[in-house]
Amino acid sequence: MNVNQLKYFIEFVRTRNFSKAAERLRISQPALSLQIQKLEEEFEYQLINRTKKPLGLTPEGELFYEKALKIVQQIEDLSNLSLEIDENHKGKLTVGIIPTLSPYLVPLFVDEMKKKYPMLFLDIVELNTEEIVSQLTYNELDIGILSTPLKAKNIGFVPLFQERFYLYVSEKHDMYKIEKVELDKLPLDELWYLREGNCFQNQVNSICQIPELDNTNLSFRYVSYSIESLRRIVENQGGMTFIPELATVNVPTENEDMIKTFEDPAPLREISAAYLKTTGLKKTAGLLLDVIVANIPSRMRLNDKAKPIDTKIRL
Known part of the structure; x- marks a missing residue:
């Protein structure tokens, strides 16, 4: 053998x-x-x-x-031992990040990582949760950044921060005039959706008690893969959609009034780093996590009293 x-x-x-x-x-x-x-x-x-x-x-x-x-x-982990020991922090770190987070998170940390660790090459790819878990299992990723809680065999998690959910409402909609939204009063037939099965959408479904797409009697629904595309739909066609907290940073000043908060307790999601338990959290991955946490707005730091929405993903 x-x-x-x-x-x-x-x-x-x-x-x-x-x-x-x-x-x-x-x-x-x-x-x-x-x-x-x-x-x-x-x-x-x-x-x-x-x-x-x-x-x-x-x-x-x-x-x-x-x-x-x-x-x-x-x-394979043993073959990379010299990189873990090296104090110059050089080599390659392969990172998978879920699409509902990557466009907003990466700009927060990538410049500082390049300045602090110029010899460490970051290879970042957008992957869904199942792809991240699979590629961690087969040593194709060093670390994943995704939404938790979720269950996956032989995968460990390090909670990093929490993101509130916000509602993005068209100026044409009656709810545009409301400052704080009550979840039980949301008109579900006017929500624009992410693709079913996405962990973000699973959480939205849980928040609103929304039925599976195949079981609904609603007359029309637009299904997208991108939060940004849903924002554009709301801006141009009306209606509303859920967006995560980091996505609100990219909203132009003239559209900031379209962002609506929820009545307390506001729903939120937990963002964690995922790694393979067999090999443990790599030193270079730990450096990345430290930079990420340092660059997250203080209001998004972990709060033990807040309960995140379950992703409903079991792998």
Whole structure:
């Protein structure tokens, strides 16, 4: 048995397809099949249930996968040990951030990170929560920044700050004249929506007790992937939408009156860093988190008494 064989098996489990796994690994399909076969022969039990479609794992294969994944994670982490020890803080830090946060958070910390740690290359990518968890699991990310609470196997979380939810209301709407909004009086049929299944939208659904899109009798709904696009819709077409606190910073002065606060207790979301428990929080990731927290408005610092809205994501 060697480490490459373990990596081949892990990639197969990830794709559940020999052709796709071989393509990702840049080897031939017969070579991949042969290496996994050798693992099965060495351990004298079947890892893959080849009678299933799509292919599945045997109970022994499931157990083998969990242990193999931990071994590969630790070996890859060991290869980066010199970067963790180096006091010059150089190398590469790969960060995944959810799309409802990234456009507003990154500008707050990226300049200071470049000034303080010029030899540390930040590779930042927008990913949804499931993608962040998956890529952390397979060591494709060093750290993720997402909304919590959520549950994910072998993933640890470090709470960073809290964001209130605000309502963004068109000047054409009657609620534009209201200073503070009562949640139970929101006209749900006039809300513009993010894509269903997004953690931000899951939280909005919880706040308003909004039914699933497929179960609603509302006559019209616009579904978007972007908070900014929903803002533009409200500005040009009317209606209203939810926006997170950091998004209010980018609202032009002439549109600030469109931002409405909620009656207390105002709903909020918790933003946390996610990391792989097997390898722990990397030193360079800790440097990033310190800079993020230092640049967040003081009003958004963690408050133990405030209860964040659940993301309803279980992975």
